[in-house]
Amino acid sequence: MTSKTKKNNQKYSSMQEIGKDVLGKLKTSLKKEDRAPEETKIERIQPEDFKLEHTTVWNFQKRGDWATHKGDFRGNWAPQIPRNLLLRYSKVGDTVLDPMVGSGTTLIEAKVTGRNGIGLDVDPSALLVSLSRLDFDVSDDDIPESSQKVFIGDARNMDLVENESIDLGLIHPPQPDYIGNVNGRNSADLSFVSSFDEYCKEMKEVAKEMFRTIKPGKYCSILIGDTRRHKHYVPISHRIMQNFLDVGFTLKENVIKRQWNCSQSGFWARRSKRDNFLLISHKNLFVFRKPDPEEDIAKLENSMKWW
Ligand SMILES: C[S@@+](CC[C@H](N)C(=O)[O-])C[C@H]1O[C@@H](n2cnc3c(N)ncnc32)[C@H](O)[C@@H]1O
Numbered sequence: 001m002t003s004k005t006k007k008n009n010q011k012y013s014s015m016q017e018i019g020k021d022v023l024g025k026l027k028t029s030l031k032k033e034d035r036a037p038e039e040t041k042i043e044r045i046q047p048e049d050f051k052l053e054h055t056t057v058w059n060f061q062k063r064g065d066w067a068t069h070k071g072d073f074r075g076n077w078a079p080q081i082p083r084n085l086l087l088r089y090s091k092v093g094d095t096v097l098d099p100m101v102g103s104g105t106t107l108i109e110a111k112v113t114g115r116n117g118i119g120l121d122v123d124p125s126a127l128l129v130s131l132s133r134l135d136f137d138v139s140d141d142d143i144p145e146s147s148q149k150v151f152i153g154d155a156r157n158m159d160l161v162e163n164e165s166i167d168l169g170l171i172h173p174p175q176p177d178y179i180g181n182v183n184g185r186n187s188a189d190l191s192f193v194s195s196f197d198e199y200c201k202e203m204k205e206v207a208k209e210m211f212r213t214i215k216p217g218k219y220c221s222i223l224i225g226d227t228r229r230h231k232h233y234v235p236i237s238h239r240i241m242q243n244f245l246d247v248g249f250t251l252k253e254n255v256i257k258r259q260w261n262c263s264q265s266g267f268w269a270r271r272s273k274r275d276n277f278l279l280i281s282h283k284n285l286f287v288f289r290k291p292d293p294e295e296d297i298a299k300l301e302n303s304m305k306w307w
Contacts, residue, residue, distance in 0.1 A: 012154040012156045012157035012188065012205075013122075013153060013154050013157065013188065014153060014157065014159050014160070015120060015151040015152070015153035015157070015158060015159055015160040015161070016151060016152050016153060017149060017150070017151050017160075018124075018127050018131060018150050018151065018152055020131065020135070022131075042066075042067055042068065042136055044066045044067070045066060045067055045112055045138060045139075045140060045143075046066055046067075046112060047064050047066050047079075047080075047083070048066075050080075050083065052084060052087055052088065053084050053255075056253065056254065056255050056256060057255070057256045057258065058080075058081070058084070058255055058256070058257045058258065058285065059257075059258040060078045060080045060081070060258075061258075061260055063078040063079070063080075064078060064079040064080050064083070066079070066112075067079075067108050067111075067112050067136065068108055068133040068134075068136055069105060069108060069133075070103075070133075073102055073103030073126070073129055075102065075172075075174065075175060076102055076103050076105050077105055077172050077223060078105075079105050079108065079109055081172075081223060081257070081285070082098075082105060082106040082109040082110075082170055083109050083113070085168065085170055085219075085221050085287070086109055086110065086113050086115060086168065086170075087113065089168050089218075089219040089221070089287070090115055090167050090168040090219075091115075091167075092113070092114040092115065092144055093114065093115070093116070093144065093146075094115050094116070094167035094168060095115070095116045095117075095118065095165065095166055095167050095168075096110050096115045096116065096117050096118070096166070096167065096168045096169075096170060097117075097118045097119075097120075097158075097161065097166045097168070097169045097170070097210075097213060098117070098118070098119050098120070098169075098170045098171065098172070099119075099120045099155035099158060099169070099171060099206065099209070099210070100120070100121060100155055100171055100172055100173050100174070101119030101120060101121050101126070101127070101130055101150065102121060102123075102126050102129075102130070102172065103126060103129040103130055103133060104119060104129065104130030104131070104133045104134055104150070106119065106170050106172075107119045107130060107134055107148045107150070108133055108134060110146060110148060111134060111138060111146055111148055112138060112143060113143070114143050114144040114145075114146050115146055115167075115168075116146045116147045116148070117146070117147075117148040117149070118149050118151070118161065118166075119148070119149070119150045119151070120150075120151045120152075120153045120154075120155060120158065121150075121152065121153075122152070122153070122154055122155075122187075122188040122189050123189065124152055127150050127151075127152055130150050131150055134148050134150070154188050155171075155173075155190075155205075155206045155209065156202065156205035156206055156209060157205075157209065158209050158213060161209075161213045162213070163212055163213065164212075164213065164214065164215045164216065165213060165215070166213045166214045166215060166218070167214075167215060167218050168214075168218060168219050168220070168221075169210045169213070169214055169219070169220035169221070170220075170221055171206065171210070171220070171221070171222040171223070172222070172223050173190060173203065173206070173222070173224060174189065174190055174191035175191070175224075175225055175227070176191070176196060176199050176227055176234075176236050190202055190203065196234060196236060196239075199236070200236070200239045200240060200243060203240050203243055204243040204246070204247070207240075207243045207244045207246070207247045207249075208247050210244075210247075211244075211247045211248050211249060211290060214290045215290070216290055216291065216292040216293060216294075217289070217290065217291070217292040217295075218289070218290055219252065219287055219288065219289050219290075220244070220249065220287075220288045220289075220290070221285060221286065221287045221288070222240065222244070222285070222286050222288075223257060223283055223284070223285045224236065224237040224240050224283060224284055224286075225237060225259070225280065225282075225283035225284070226238075226280055226283075226284075227280070228277065228280065231275050231276075231277050233280075237283070237284040237286075238284075240286075241254075241284070241286050242305075242307075244286065244288050245288075245304060245305040245306075246305055248290065248291070248305075249288035249289065249290055249291075250288065250289050250290075250291055250297070250300050250303050250304050251286065251287075251288060251303045251304070252287040252288060252289045252303075253285075253286070253287040254284060254285075254286055254287075255284070255285035255286075255287070256282045256283075256284065256285075257282060257283045257284070257285050258281065258282055259280070259281045259282055259283060260281075
């Protein structure tokens with residue numbers, strides 16, 4: 001890290017590892033529904049009939065429920081998403097970083113595919129869920145052993161992650177839906193910023209950290225949705241994409257991820273009919289690549305920062 005970056009990052013808290021030793025003590029403080037099964041007797045460690053996605057539209061109507069995955073953590077992503085990204089953009093033994101790890105979906109997938117995982121979150125209760133769900137054995141000779149480490153910290157300052165040490169970064173930030181509705185809350189949680197501008201500015205700090213830590217030629221992906229204000233579309237995801245291009249990434253893919261939480265009835269369905277707007281039922285999954293200084297990037301000019 002350069003001294004300028006170090007200075008800039010001092011305003012965000014440093015990373016601190018949460019070891020397995022604290023798990024036993026803290027497990028009891030978790031809500032029952034957040035705990036992984038007490039006996040880690042797992043019926044299925046792998047998905048059945050898993051097929052790698054091959055188009056730019058992904059649609060997982062049924063969330064995967066293998067290993068210790070559960071769909072009950074607020075805003076968790078379907079395990080099919082990290083699985084696709086891990087298989088396509090990393091290999092066995094690689095190191096994967098999820099700086100907003102939540103309930104640990106990415107690290108569970110890293111563990112059952114033989115990748116080493118580093119997870120970070122500002123919310124200690126999310127990390128306990130993660131640790132608890134990572135507390136299972138992979139009793140399959142075909143899956144190489146891996147290490148899964150969990151840290152409390154801020155994605156805008158990953159001071160314990162070395163420069164260019166990460167093979168794949170996977171990011172699933174909090175949705176900006178609540179922005180502006182929680183004015184005055186002072187928290188490192190990026191859902192509590194007071195404006196879209198601030199959200200984008202802070203996410204740019206995350207983009208810089210991802211660029212610093214990812215190895216040249218390797219990938220970083222982010223899943224992010226848009227929202228609506230005053231019956232108009234707010235294209236947050238495209239602003240975030242520009243942030244990632246701005247710090248130096250190239251755009252490898254833009255996947256449309258179908259969302260299944262839009263009901264045909266209920267409050268928003270009625271509103272959308274009354275006020276003539278469409279219900280947002282997708283998110284964008286961008287895949288970026290950090291160029292290698294050795295490569296000729298001039299030919300990629302149309303997939304890079306254009307302004
Ligand atoms: C959408 S959730 C991630 C869910 C995760 N993919 C899963 O499957 O459980 C977003 C997470 O980002 C965390 N978060 C918010 N602001 C953060 C920050 N500045 N640094 C690190 N984590 C942050 C939240 O605490 C939350 O757990």
